Amino acid sequence: MPVYNSDIVEIFNEVADLLEIEGANPFRVRAYRDAARTISTLSRDVAEMVEEGEDLTELSGIGEDLAGKIEEIVRTGDLKQLEEIEQRTPPELARLLDIAGLGPKRVQKIYEEQGVTSLEELEEAAREKRIRKLDGLGPKTEAKVLEDLERWSEEEERTRRDVAEERVEPLLDYLRSMENVARVEAAGSYRRKKETVGDLDILAISDAGEKVISRFAEYEDVERVVSQGETRSTVVFRSGLHVDLRVVAEESYGAALLYFTGSKQHNIVLRNMALDRGWKINEYGVWTTDEEAEEQEQIAGEDEEEIYGLFDLPWIAPELREARGEVEAAEEGELPDLITLEDVRGDLQTHTTASDGRASLKEMAEAARELGYDYLAVSDHSGYIGVTQGLEADELAERIDEIDRLNDELEEIVVLKSVEVDVLEDGSLDLPDDVLERLDLVVFAVHSHFDLPLEKQTERIMRAMDNPNCTILAHPTGRQIGKRPAYEVDVGRLMEAAVERGCFLEVNAQPDRLDLDDVYCKMAKERGLKLAISTDAHGTEELRFMRYGVFQARRGWLEPDDVLNTRSWEELKKLLDR
DNA sequence: GCCGTTTTCGGCCCGACTGTTTTCAGTCG
Numbered sequence: 001m002p003v004y005n006s007d008i009v010e011i012f013n014e015v016a017d018l019l020e021i022e023g024a025n026p027f028r029v030r031a032y033r034d035a036a037r038t039i040s041t042l043s044r045d046v047a048e049m050v051e052e053g054e055d056l057t058e059l060s061g062i063g064e065d066l067a068g069k070i071e072e073i074v075r076t077g078d079l080k081q082l083e084e085i086e087q088r089t090p091p092e093l094a095r096l097l098d099i100a101g102l103g104p105k106r107v108q109k110i111y112e113e114q115g116v117t118s119l120e121e122l123e124e125a126a127r128e129k130r131i132r133k134l135d136g137l138g139p140k141t142e143a144k145v146l147e148d149l150e151r152w153s154e155e156e157e158r159t160r161r162d163v164a165e166e167r168v169e170p171l172l173d174y175l176r177s178m179e180n181v182a183r184v185e186a187a188g189s190y191r192r193k194k195e196t197v198g199d200l201d202i203l204a205i206s207d208a209g210e211k212v213i214s215r216f217a218e219y220e221d222v223e224r225v226v227s228q229g230e231t232r233s234t235v236v237f238r239s240g241l242h243v244d245l246r247v248v249a250e251e252s253y254g255a256a257l258l259y260f261t262g263s264k265q266h267n268i269v270l271r272n273m274a275l276d277r278g279w280k281i282n283e284y285g286v287w288t289t290d291e292e293a294e295e296q297e298q299i300a301g302e303d304e305e306e307i308y309g310l311f312d313l314p315w316i317a318p319e320l321r322e323a324r325g326e327v328e329a330a331e332e333g334e335l336p337d338l339i340t341l342e343d344v345r346g347d348l349q350t351h352t353t354a355s356d357g358r359a360s361l362k363e364m365a366e367a368a369r370e371l372g373y374d375y376l377a378v379s380d381h382s383g384y385i386g387v388t389q390g391l392e393a394d395e396l397a398e399r400i401d402e403i404d405r406l407n408d409e410l411e412e413i414v415v416l417k418s419v420e421v422d423v424l425e426d427g428s429l430d431l432p433d434d435v436l437e438r439l440d441l442v443v444f445a446v447h448s449h450f451d452l453p454l455e456k457q458t459e460r461i462m463r464a465m466d467n468p469n470c471t472i473l474a475h476p477t478g479r480q481i482g483k484r485p486a487y488e489v490d491v492g493r494l495m496e497a498a499v500e501r502g503c504f505l506e507v508n509a510q511p512d513r514l515d516l517d518d519v520y521c522k523m524a525k526e527r528g529l530k531l532a533i534s535t536d537a538h539g540t541e542e543l544r545f546m547r548y549g550v551f552q553a554r555r556g557w558l559e560p561d562d563v564l565n566t567r568s569w570e571e572l573k574k575l576l577d578r
Numbered sequence: 579g580c581c582g583t584t585t586t587c588g589g590c591c592c593g594a595c596t597g598t599t600t601t602c603a604g605t606c607g
Contacts, residue, residue: 027590031579063580101596103605136604140597188607199607227595234595234606244607246594264591264607271591282592 002454003047003074005039011079012036012066017094018085020104021111034061037265039070041324043523045492050074090117100148101141109134123149151240158196159241160481161548162511167221167241168200174219175245180208182250187260192318193551195481195514199234199242201260209247216245252284254303259283265323266316273311273327286310319554324522336557341550343560345568346375347543349420349443349474349506349534354399355380355390358539361406361415367540369413375569377534378403379418379443382431391419393435400438414569416440420474425449427463429470436469441576443506443534445474446487454488461489462497468578472532472564473498475508475515483512491520495529502578504564507533509549510542521556530575532564 016032038061039046049056051074056067073079089111096107096119110116113134114125122145125131131142168186175184181204185191188201206212213233217225222243226234232246248256259267260283274281280289285301300307305315313330317338320326329335351357352364359367361378368376380399383390391399396419403415420443422430429436429444436442444464452460464470476494477486498505505524508515516524516531524531533549535542553563560566564575 025579028579030590034580061580065579101605105604136598138598201607229595232594260607262607268591275591280591284593 003077005042005046007077008046008070008073009036009040011073011082012039012069014091014094015079015082015085017097017104018082018089018091021093021097021108022085022089023104023108031061031066035066035070037323038062041322041519043519043526046070047074048492092118095119096122098152099145101144106134106137106141109137119149158198158482159239160196160511161190161194161551163239164190164197164200164241167237167239168202171202171219171221171243175202175204175212175216178206178212178215180211181206183253185257187257188244188262191261192263192321193555195511195517195548195552199244202243202245203253203256203260204245204247205250205253206247207249212247213245246283248284250302251298252301254305254307255281255285255301256283258304258307261318261321263322266321266326269323269327270307270311277311279310281307317554319551320557322555336559338554339550339558339560339563339566341547343563343566344373344533344546344550346373346377346416346565346572347535347537347546348377348416348418348441348472348532348565349379349508350376350537350543351380351420352378354395356538361402363540364537364543365406365410365413365415367543369410371543371546373413375414375416375572377416377418377441377443379420379441382419382421382429390422391431393431396431396435397438416569418443420445421470422447423461423464425452425460427460427466429464429467433467433469436467439469440573441471442469443472443474444470446478450478450484450487452487454490457488458490458493461494465494465497465501465503468501470503471576471578472504472506472534474506474534474536475510475513476505477515477517477520479513479515479517481512481514486515491516492523492527495524495527499527499529505529505531507531507549507553509533509535509545509547509552511545511548514548514552516552516556518552518555521553521558525557525562530562530564531558534565 012032013036016029020029038059050071056062056070057064069079093107093111096102114130116122116125126142126146131137131145132139168190172184172186175181183205185203187203189197190200204212209230213228216233217235221237222235223238224236226236234242234244236242246260271281274286278289280287285298286307287296287298289296300310308315314335316326316330347368350364352359352361365376381390383392400417403417407415417439418441419439423444423446424430476491477489479486505516507521533553535545537543564572
């Protein structure tokens with residue numbers, strides 16, 4: 001029974017939640033959460049590190065004690081300490097922490113004084129008006145609890161980036177049109193280009209905060225106002241998206257942007273660096289904290305770059321601000337020179353009307369040329385997959401001739417002959433080698449039997465990689481954001497196998513896939529594996545999904561050289577040749 | 579529970595807002 005990093009993360013987070021409800025030392029609680037975070041962003045398997053006898057205390061936030069607990073989890077799959085805590089404190093209490101307005105103190109009180117141990121019992125207690133009887137809680141909190149319980153049962157928590165984009169850009173325009181507003185920027189995970197956003201954080205520069213905030217509440221998408229003060233307000237959009245607006249003065253723009261962009265962990269690293277230098281950093285600026293002086297003096301704040309400069313650091317791109325070593329890299333002058341959309345010279349997975357796409361071969365090629373691409377791989381589905389009509393071997397052969405004719409006619413772009421061939425349950429492919437050999441590249445993918453055990457799934461895909469015609473493994477984990485989890489597969493092993501065999505993995509840029517994700521991108525880079533960023537476009541407009549893939553790649557520290565399709569076709573051809 | 583060329587003990591990020599108080603605790607980000 002393999003133990004994944006996510007198993008350890010889950011156990012540590014549960015220990016933290018339950019300890020917090022028990023009223024344990026908050027710093028001890030944080031130690032568990034920090035450790036969970038460290039492990040969740042690791043690009044290696046902790047189980048493997050344990051096996052190889054590596055010193056886990058080298059990892060940040062992990063000392064002797066937690067290293068021992070990690071080893072215990074890797075060995076036994078469980079943590080005795082957690083079982084002991086669960087004897088004292090009902091484990092389902094941890095889920096109550098997810099309810100808005102309930103933190104550890106209140107959960108403890110509701111448990112001890114009303115005997116609530118689950119979400120169901122919480123709902124019952126609230127309906128029977130037993131929550132308002134508790135000290136420090138009243139009818140408003142009770143109503144909020146009921147409302148949030150309802151929301152939880154109806155909605156998913158996070159909003160996909162492309163969906164958020166649609167809502168954010170008009171809001172920014174609306175706020176920018178106000179006369180009292182000098183600048184407006186979306187911060188938070190949106191600015192860090194995460195695949196999903198929880199809340200939206202909007203930052204506005206104005207000296208008329210109240211005015212801006214009341215205008216914000218009047219915006220057409222606002223369904224209700226959660227809170228409203230002089231400098232910040234939270235509203236809920238009709239879509240269910242929570243939006244925070246914060247208003248600061250010009251001289252605090254950079255500090256506020258930095259602060260509200262986060263991540264929280266990145267900010268903590270900077271804040272500690274400030275403390276080391278006898279400064280304080282908050283959303284208004286960087287301040288000296290001389291005890292003698294009557295007033296604190298602002299030494300930076302208007303500009304992000306200036307603030308990083310105070311710490312002798314270059315500006316760090318928001319996509320990297322996840323406390324995954326970016327500050328250390330910045331100190332060493334080793335920040336990656338991140339890939340941009342302009343570096344991309346072609347798309348390596350697209351579909352046409354020959355399978356389940358909506359545009360013809362020629363329409364797709366012309367749309368790609370419009371984007372300034374040098375090449376476009378057309379990779380319609382093979383026959384196996386149930387989706388409409390996939391290509392049989394003879395149809396693919398005809399297709400190859402058709403592309404040859406089109407290439408004679410087209411200028412400034414070359415259409416690459418490809419296919420998205422299905423990997424069958426036993427790892428064989430559903431097209432014969434003699435037709436695959438005639439293609440420029442072969443995209444291979446899993447579209448069935450998602451529920452194989454880890455070992456089988458991994459070996460199935462590795463067997464497909466053994467076929468020298470196979471070039472790029474599409475959407476390697478199969479996850480679909482908010483819809484379907486990844487199938488069980490050892491991605492690290494797939495990466496090693498790909499390096500050995502000279503094939504590659506894909507970053508699928510469909511906004512509901514983004515597969516590989518950012519952490520896997522970084523893992524690939526560390527293992528010397530280059531990746532393709534492909535849109536998997538099923539229509540001409542979807543060619544523009546490329547940016548989502550690039551965002552994910554940037555979050556994974558990728559540079560142009562780490563990505564296959566930043567190369568000219570000439571160079572790429574050499575790499576694809578196995 | 580972690581961490582340390584100022585410390586092996588004593589720190590550990592901090593400001594805004596709400597709801598409940600009547601001066602502030604708890605939550606949130």
